[in-house]
Amino acid sequence: MPDEPRPTPPAAARPVEKKIEAPSGPPDPPPPADLAPPAFVTAAQAALGGAITQLSYWVGDWTILTTPARLLDLARVLRDDPACRFDFCSDVTASDWPARESRFDVIYCLYSTRRRHRVRVKVRAADGEPVPSVSGVWPAANWLEREVWDMFGVNVVNHPDRRRILMPDDWQGHPQRKDYPLEGPGELLLEDPLEWLRLRNAQSTAEIE
Amino acid sequence: MASGRLTKAAHGAAREGAARGDGAPPATEPGSGAEPRLNMIDIVIIPLLKIVIVFVAVLFGVAYLVLLERKVQAWVQVRLGPMRVGPHGVLQPIADALKLFVKEDITPARADKWVYTLAPMISLVPALIVFAVIPFGGTAHLFGKTVPLFVADVNVGLLYIVSVASIGVYGLILAGYASNSKYPLLSSLRASAQLISYEVAVTMTLVSLILMAGTLSMVGIVEAQRQAGLWYVFAQPLAFFIFLAGGLAETNRAPFDLPEAEQELVGGFHTEYSGMRFAFFFLAEYANMIVVSSVATTLFFGGWLAPFPNVHALAFLGLVPGWIWFLLKVFCFLYLFLWIRATLPRYRYDQLMRLGWKVLIPLAIANVIVTGAVKVLL
Amino acid sequence: MANAPRPMFDTETLVINMGPQHPSTHGVLRVVLRLDGERVVDCDVVIGYLHRGIEKLSENRDYTQIVLLTDRMDYVAAATNNLGYCETVEKLMGLEVPRRAKYIRTILAELQRIASHNVWLGTHAMDIGAVTVFLYNIRERELILDLFEEYCGARLTYNSMRVGGLPLDIPAGWDRKVREFCRIQEEKLVDYELLLTHNRIWLERTRNVGVISGPDAIAIGLSGPPLRGSGVARDVRKDEPYAAYDELEFDVPVGATGDTYDRYLVRLEEFRQSIRIIRQALDGLPEGPIVGKVPRLIKPPAGETYHAIESPKGELGYFIASDGKSTSPYRFRVRPPSFCNLQALRQLVRGHLVADVVALIGSIDVVLGEVDR
């Protein structure tokens, strides 16, 4: 926290978001032409070629992009295909690219304890677009998907127990979205609500002008 | 300590009191006296004094037992224990007592107030009145007066202890119930099941002891050991171990401290208690420890008898007053209790029940049968 | 239970809140237990009481500033968190770390593993009632804290690594002290084992408690010692070597039945393996710089990566997305091992007793700072 002098303007009065040039998504660079995709990628392509919308390779990590509709099929293939055997769901997370039309990337980090290889599966989803839950394929995804729902509001459907996990049950909003305010009303709201209100109004009139 | 003050108080009274350490179990309570003519000193003052002294000594002992426990545990755990109040923390119990006295006494809003208040007392009173029948020594001869070093020698002394101790369970159960809280409730369920189960095993071991001694009087049992020239721990080792395990369980000590398992049930039955009421539970627990140690000493280690009476080279041991031997033996037991607590993990509820019902009780019954058979055959 | 004949008496289940203020939930974990007598019918794990939004915070901090945020996650193994984060950024930037830095990092991480396991063993034993073991372990952990204090001046949150290397070289004579610590710890391990390993009560309390099979453990996402306790020889240090682990020899202990006792044995053996790694690393400690060629401004090219290391709790993964323009990560995500392991608690405690719940929480070894972030 920067050391600011005591009479701080109320935080909510500040513009909610700093003006940054919003990136429109991760580059997801395709693999170099001279790099042969590993066996699990070819196997998945062979089994379910249509489901894979894009392949990406970056600093040694393979990423398979797919659509929410085909996610479950791909997940089952990745788990069960003898060349893949991704039995361990390391992580499910998301990232928010508000500038993009389907703003969320839902990312599944998979690992195979038998073949000892990793892959990432990535799904692009718009706000409210249903993303099927993979907790039927990997039970480990249960809590991780709850967190994705809690933090991003990605509409995970068919989840056995979709509740908030880190935030309180009655929380409004999804904190990890990029448009979520970074600071709350601050202490002034509690100490002197009228002053807070006055400052906020002053701020908003200043913005209109 | 007790005997000195006792006899000093009795100084000037020339008549011999009801000396009862001499073999045959007495038929009546000491208060009524064996002689036709009674005087006030014998029937009122001496018993009263004894009661007061025992009461004070027990409370004092309990307070310092707490300190001892903290110290012993600290030493085992490479710590120092209380060091701030007095040199090496010797005044810590007093500070604790003061703190508990002045602390706010909280009653939960939805508690059953009467029962909530009653429970600590129900817990403490039996623990204290048990001391009435525990013989701290044989007799003391000082200032021309012979005074038996016990408050009362009831002819069913052993059963008296067991039955009074069984009342103490109510304190735990009622505390758990009256707090109107879930952890105490669970704890009181554990407590009642545990104490009742282990009471059976302990009582069974006592039966084999009674078979050996042929009397239910505590004094009579010590006398029987003196006459046999054998402490019963050597005649009844199995009974001793069952008694020890049962005693640990009945006093809620580790590894059987389930009713107050802090890590599981927060504080157990006394979770909601504070101030003096909490102190009552605390006192009761430690007083019970002293009771169990005293009973074990009396039943298995010859009470106030000196060790090695038959080894001439060690005859000087007999010069030490009996009550010192008694206190020493009790101390050893208490130390053992503390040592066990510092060493062992805690049993689980079902394992505790299994141990009680499937191991200790059958063993105790077998022990009774074998003892009876040997007794009949010999 | 479902199709069992209806019992003759109506029984009701008791719902009990274990935590967030409870002596053995290791912080602010709340477990809502549904009990039938003392038997756990079901449970719901409620977390989030320690949620500080470290992921969100990190998206508004410089890459260098984030190192000290990672300290605040698994605060009993802060250096391990530093290591995982720094390696992830290095991977994203394609930075090469000097060998000496790698070795020192390995030593720090392994010391941290021992410290973390000390805390685990102490609290786990204390939950089961063996309080003495706790104090013994804290005594040894104190020595590690001293070592860290001498290395970087802090005792708990070290901020002990930097992207591309280390802030400090080891002080003179430090390696000797580490060796001395290893000797002491090895001796004291025998003490712990004497108190617990063959103790009948300990065996009864831990054997066949919370059994989980290897495939189940993988499916539910267990990692680290709980997974190895179930007989799966998965260790990120072996499978995807990082730091200097590919140059050092060590074994990966695995359990047989997957119960609490096996998890206990696995961690005890990890103490020994960690000591072994530290000794080798000290023996082979190369000379050289401790920082690689790091640009003044850490600004990784646009891209994403996930990198995992073996923390004392399990697989600690970092997912970092960079937009290539900012000096803060666009997306910073931690895969907290405690969080994923805690998920298995519900499965583990069903059908066990209340007393086993605390044993199992201890056996999973959660740090709530990491679960909630």
Next chain:
Amino acid sequence: MVEAFAFYSLAAFILGFAVLVITARNTVHSVLFLVANFLFVAALYVVLHAEFLAVIQVLVYAGGIVVLYLFVVMLVNLKRPPEAHADPRRRGRLGLAVAGLLLAQLVAVLGYSATQAVPAAAAAATAPAGGNVEAVGWLLYTDYLVPFEVASMLLLVAMIGAIILAKREL
């Protein structure tokens, strides 16, 4: 004189607590009054010089059986109204019948004991000399052997029944 006074005051307490047992609204309080009742009965035994009986009364009834009552009472949900005995008339009739039976029994016992002299052995049981443990034991295993064995049989049956009732799957 002293003994008579002790007897009547104890008897008053016993009766008083007995009334409280059935009038107390809270079942746990009711059980507690029952404990107090048993303790006073034990005191009455002491007055009658039957220390053994007194101690056993405390040990078995106050310390053992009532603890189990309490156990059950605490576990049973008392807030729910009893459904099985909802018909008040039926309850009343049954109660009257039981009370009548009890009264008849008491009258019979009183009448019988008024006509019969106290058996010598029973007198010996209350005699203080030699401790009454032996006397009680002697009587139990000679004159009253059959009732004693029948009672123990009954208890065994009850115990097995309770286990079968409580055990969910055999």
